Amino acid sequence: MQKDSFRKFKKLLNNSQTIAIVTHYSPDGDAIGSSLALYLFLLKLGKKVHVIVPNDYPEFLHWMPGHQKVLNFQDNEAKAAKILLSAELIFTLDFNSYKRLEKLGTIIEKTEAKKILIDHHQQPDQFADLYFHDVAACSTCELIFDFIVGLGEKKLIDKKIAACIYTGIMTDTGSFRYPSVSSRTHLIISELMKTGIVPSDIHGAVYDNYSIDRLKLLGFALNEKLNLVEGLPVAYFSLNEKELARFNYQKGDIEGLVNYPFSVKGIKVCALFNETEDYVKISFRSKGTIDMNQFARNHFNGGGHINAAGGRSDENLAATEKKFRELVKTLF
Ligand SMILES: [Mn+2]
Known part of the structure; x- marks a missing residue:
């Protein structure tokens, strides 16, 4: 576990207006869920935020709030590079090495922006300025929930943010089956449900929408x-x-x-x-x-x-x- 203090996170967030969020190649439910949850949260804090993915993600995630705003690096390399090079802060979510970004990684490496890593994969490379890393977390989405709560902003978790976090936890745990699921996981789900999300609808949107x-x-x-x-x-x-x-x-x-x-x-x-x-x-x-x-x-x-x-x-x-x-x- 490698977690910096919330005093440091708050200071860096207060000093950053333009923020980019990136996640790994072939993004899955946790990658997109965590990126969009954080995106919607940072918008509520009044930040200028972009989500950039290295390549496309499956259609069964396209219903998620904020999907329309996600920039696909493969289709918009110049625009994505411009955003990243001018960002003051970059969040790197659900991956532990720039290698997991493929070509997008070579651009992030060149950026001056401060980096915050939020992830649960083993042995993260030391490229970030601040870490919120825990292999015991069932998903990066679980860490996003803890991150927002840790900042003292739990009240900002609305139905849309909750739906994103729920999706990541659900998909990364094989619908709550894996040993990574803890009693905390279920407590978080309980908190998310208080926003009005309907788990059966989210299951349906993700798992009952195939060809x-x-x-x-x-x-x-x-x-x-x-x-x-x-x-x-x-x-x-x-x-x-x-x-x-x-x-x-x-x-x-x-x-x-x-x-x-x-x-x-x-x-x-x-x-x-x-x-x-x-x-x-x-x-x-x-x-x-x-x-x-x-x-x-x-x-x-x-x-x-x-x-x-x-x-x-x-x-x-x-x-x-x-x-x-x-x-x-x-x-x-
Ligand atoms: Mn994950």
Whole structure:
């Protein structure tokens, strides 16, 4: 845990009028939820604020309040760079290294702005001026709630901000299933519900809004692309570009797929390999103390949490799978 004092946060906030918020590549519910919650909060403080994402995010997050204002770096590189270079303060949310921003990271590195990191991933790089970091938090959204409360501004958490925070907590905990969920998590949810948010509506907006293609892709993957590693409690999927294209793959369509094998008795490690234009994108999941953060860091150019990490491989799909099948033995 690395948390600076609220005296310092307040001082820096009071001294900053123009603020940018950035989050990681391929933003998920927690990345967008935390960015938009903080965005709406800072607007209420009278700040000039921009949210910049490194690339697009799935359509099932487009209903979120503030979505229309998010600037996609890939479509607006010049504009985004201008905002970042002139910002007095940059919040970096839900990531631990500039590497997680891809090209956007090279621009942030050049900025003079002060940085505040709010995150729950393992081992953050030391690029920020102030830290609000805790690996025990179930999500960055939980930390955003604590951050606003810590500033003494709980009264500013309205229904819109609450909806954003709820979404991040819900998606990062697999709908309140993961071991990262604590009694505090539920107390926060209780506080959020007092603003009038309706959890069942938010669940519906996020999880019941997919295409029929996505459901068929899920069926295909479960039926034909699930592999087991002999003698080990390990299961994984690998999907190539052609297979994804067959189901009109859209961003977010395979989110959550990696977890399905856990429903099989005994499975302890799951992985998903999916081919993109440039590299193989990897998701790792585990149960208990099996450390996927370290595994991804050591072997697959990635990292994350103990039970959930990501990585990438510049080798082809078959070679990546082979490497995984060999190395995964070292986890047992
Ligand atoms: Mn997160």
